[in-house]
Amino acid sequence: MIMFQDVELKYAANEGVDFIVSFLQPFADSVGISYGDAITFGTAVGLSLCPGAPRLNAFVGRPNATRAAPDKTVPEPQDSLTSQFLLPHTKRNELTLSLAIFARMADAGFTPTELVHLLASHSMASQAGVDPSPDLLGAPFDSTPFDFDSQVFLEVMLQGTSFPAGGSGANLGEDESPLPGEFRLLSDRLFARDNRTACDWQANALSQSAMSSNFKTAFTKLSLLGQTQSKLLDCSEVIGTPPPAKNAQAFFPAGTNHNMIEQAVRLQSYEMQSGY
Numbered sequence: 001m002i003m004f005q006d007v008e009l010k011y012a013a014n015e016g017v018d019f020i021v022s023f024l025q026p027f028a029d030s031v032g033i034s035y036g037d038a039i040t041f042g043t044a045v046g047l048s049l050c051p052g053a054p055r056l057n058a059f060v061g062r063p064n065a066t067r068a069a070p071d072k073t074v075p076e077p078q079d080s081l082t083s084q085f086l087l088p089h090t091k092r093n094e095l096t097l098s099l100a101i102f103a104r105m106a107d108a109g110f111t112p113t114e115l116v117h118l119l120a121s122h123s124m125a126s127q128a129g130v131d132p133s134p135d136l137l138g139a140p141f142d143s144t145p146f147d148f149d150s151q152v153f154l155e156v157m158l159q160g161t162s163f164p165a166g167g168s169g170a171n172l173g174e175d176e177s178p179l180p181g182e183f184r185l186l187s188d189r190l191f192a193r194d195n196r197t198a199c200d201w202q203a204n205a206l207s208q209s210a211m212s213s214n215f216k217t218a219f220t221k222l223s224l225l226g227q228t229q230s231k232l233l234d235c236s237e238v239i240g241t242p243p244p245a246k247n248a249q250a251f252f253p254a255g256t257n258h259n260m261i262e263q264a265v266r267l268q269s270y271e272m273q274s275g276y
């Protein structure tokens with residue numbers, strides 16, 4: 001991504017990544033480490049400051065990429081979970097060829113369960129490009145964007161009620177959220193309700209400690225993708241210990257309650273039933 005940014009930053013799915021690339025590249029160049037090491041080591045150092053996050057391993061010594069990744073491998077929030085089909089978007093009347101998210105993750109060796117585990121990252125995440133309205137710059141995916149916690153898993157299970165004020169409403173890849181100012185990705189809504197991922201999603205909603213350690217395992221795998229672990233140096237000891245989680249478990253934000261939970265287990269495939 002950094003090595004071949006001239007090519008890869010033009011891919012639609014990478015919109016918004018340019019900022020961190022322009023920060024990490026000069027940093028990696030000045031200290032003489034590869035871009036892959038800068039990304040994974042930076043993630044471990046960054047998360048060590050976040051309440052509730054796991055203490056990540058830090059392996060270093062990756063070589064730089066030798067060619068650009070092809071386009072259409074990174075899922076977008078408007079993509080379907082399984083099938084490739086033309087997704088009509090009611091508001092803009094545009095047609096988009098949808099990727100099959102589970103298949104693209106499988107290409108990289110990740111199961112739907114591991115994808116859910118990686119999505120703990122959306123507990124400390126916000127959007128800028130799905131709805132580019134200035135008021136929604138940094139609109140978070142859960143009510144606690146500075147905590148690595150189970151909130152995103154609980155809150156995405158709540159019934160959506162409205163699009164955030166100040167935004168342009170139903171954007172491609174956007175879904176109604178349950179809280180003012182909160183932004184929901186359509187793909188996250190589907191993961192929480194599809195029978196292949198709903199149980200893993202609920203397990204993460206119910207347990208802060210399992211959510212955190214699940215992420216650590218899946219992220220270690222992600223950080224070693226395409227690498228031989230024995231050829232890398234384990235520098236994990238220099239990574240600090242993150243502060244403990246502020247809450248032992250997820251809570252219902254003000255104005256929400258258990259009756260708003262859309263719990264899914266039995267549906268054959270939520271995306272089929274709801275027409276996505």
Ligand code: HEM
Nearest residue numbers: 016075076077101118119121122125126127128129130187
């Ligand atoms: C199906 C898979 C996924 C989809 C469709 C998806 C989609 C998105 C979108 C649309 C945004 C907002 C980008 C913007 O508007 O600026 C976002 C933010 C983010 N995502 Fe994902 N994501 C997925 C998986 C992941 C995974 C596996 C990780 C990490 C391992 C991750 C980490 C993040 C982070 C950290 C942000 C926040 C960036 C920021 O706050 O600037 N996502 N994601």
Ligand SMILES: [Ca+2]
Nearest residue numbers: 123144145147
């Ligand atoms: Ca959070």
